[in-house]
Amino acid sequence: xxxxxxxxxxxxxxxxxxxxxxxxxxxxxxxxxxxxxxxxxxxxxxxxxxxxxxxxxxxxxxxxxxxxxxxxxxxxxxxxxxxxxxxxxxxxxxxxxxxxxxxxxxxxxxxxxxxxxxxxxxxxxxxxxxxxxxxxxxxxxxxxxxxxxxxxxxxxxxxxxxxxxxxxxxxxxxxxxxxxxxxxxxxxxxxxxxxxxxxxxxxxxxx
Numbered sequence: 001x002x003x004x005x006x007x008x009x010x011x012x013x014x015x016x017x018x019x020x021x022x023x024x025x026x027x028x029x030x031x032x033x034x035x036x037x038x039x040x041x042x043x044x045x046x047x048x049x050x051x052x053x054x055x056x057x058x059x060x061x062x063x064x065x066x067x068x069x070x071x072x073x074x075x076x077x078x079x080x081x082x083x084x085x086x087x088x089x090x091x092x093x094x095x096x097x098x099x100x101x102x103x104x105x106x107x108x109x110x111x112x113x114x115x116x117x118x119x120x121x122x123x124x125x126x127x128x129x130x131x132x133x134x135x136x137x138x139x140x141x142x143x144x145x146x147x148x149x150x151x152x153x154x155x156x157x158x159x160x161x162x163x164x165x166x167x168x169x170x171x172x173x174x175x176x177x178x179x180x181x182x183x184x185x186x187x188x189x190x191x192x193x194x195x196x197x198x199x200x201x202x203x204x205x206x207x
Contacts, residue, residue, distance in 0.1 A: 003058075003059055004049065004050065004052070004053045004056060004057075004058040004059065005058065005059045005060075005061055005067075006041065006045065006046070006049065006053075006058050006059070006060055006061065007041070007042065007045060007060075007061045008027065008029070008039045008040065008041050008060050008061070008062060008089075009039060009040055009041075009062075009063060010037075010038075010039060010040075010063075011026065011027075011038035011039055011040050012024075012040060016085070016086070019040055020043075020083070020085070023042065023043040023044060024040045024041065024042060024043060025040060025041045025042075025043050025046055025084050025085075025086070025087055026038070026040055026085075026086055026087075027039045027040060027041050027086065027087040027088070027089055028086075028087075028088050028089065029060070029068070029070065029089045029090075029091060030088070030089075030090060030091065031070070031090055031091025031092065031093075032091075032093070032096075034091055039089070041087060043084065046084060046087070047084075052138060053072060054072050054075075055100055055101055055102045055103065055126075055136065056071070056100075056136050056138075057069055057070070057071055057092060057133040057134070057136060058070060058071065058072070060089065068091055069091070069092050069093075069094065069133060070089045070090055070091050070092060071089070071090050071092055071098065071100060071133070072087065072088070072089060072090075073088040073089065073090040074087070074088040075087050075088075092133045093133075094132065094133055094134060095132070096132070096133075097130050097131060097132055098130070098131075098132075098133060099128060099129070099130050099168065100128075100129060100131075100136055101126050101127070101128050101129075102126060102127060102129055102136065102137055102138070102139060102140055103125060103126045103139045103140075104122075104124060104125055104126055104127055104139065104140055104141075104142045104175065105139040105140065105141050105142065106122060106141075106142050106144055106176065107141050107142065107143050107144070107145075108143040108144050108145030108146070109144070109145055110144045110145060110146075110147040110148070110178055111145075111147075111148050112147050112148055112149050112150050112152060112178040113178055116149070116150050116178075117180075117181060118150040118178040118179060118180055118181065119178065119179055119180075119181050120144060120147075120176060120177075120178050121176060121177050121178070121179055122175075122176050123153075123174050123175060123176055123177060124169075124173075124175050124176075127140050127156065127159070127167055127168075127169055127175075128167070128168040128169055129161075129165050129166060129167055129168060130165070130166045130168055131164055131165045131166065132164065135162070135164040135165060137161075137162070137165065140159055140161060140165075140167075141159070141160065142154060142159055142175050142176060143159075143160070144176055144178075146158060147176070147177070147178050149178070150178055150179065150180050151177070151178070151179060151180070152177070152178060153174035153175070153176065153177040153178075154174065154175045154176045154177070155171060155172055155173060155174055155175060156169040156170065156171055156172075156173050156175055157171030157172060158175075159175065
């Protein structure tokens with residue numbers, strides 16, 4: 001992935017609400033060995049960040065200062081509108097490992113689905129990993145072709161990764177599983193019972 005850049009500026013002497021009204025997001029930059037800094041980000045520029053920015057190292061352009069390597073540690077949003085209220089940026093050192101979450105990419109075809117007619121359930125969509133900032137992958141592949149039987153699962157311990165990366169999820173935790181589909185015959189009685197329960201309602205309304 002190309003280097004992701006984000007411009008930040010020193011926080012103006014305004015309240016967070018005033019900054020948001022001016023389309024700026026209040027943010028905090030912190031990390032080991034450095035004092036915490038109050039900064040601000042242009043809301044429009046932040047909204048244009050690619051999805052990968054939330055799980056990769058980004059380069060903060062600090063005006064005339066030296067660029068800073070950081071990751072987006074947390075984004076606080078308003079529940080109703082999803083407006084970004086605050087951002088936490090974590091300063092990283094290139095020689096120190098960190099913990100990040102990266103997406104899973106499901107690949108392959110399970111014969112438990114194509115041959116036995118099962119249904120694939122993706123239990124997890126991402127994995128928590130530990131590695132150096134420069135080794136963060138775009139994604140981790142989860143090969144569902146390893147699932148050959150119904151009720152069999154693919155576990156985190158079976159994922160193939162670089163020796164530079166450590167998956168922190170428990171090895172025996174299921175990433176994906178193939179389960180049996182409900183047959184039409186099994187679903188029919190439930191549907192019939194539902195229809196039967198609904199039948200008296202028109203008569204009650206008429207009376």
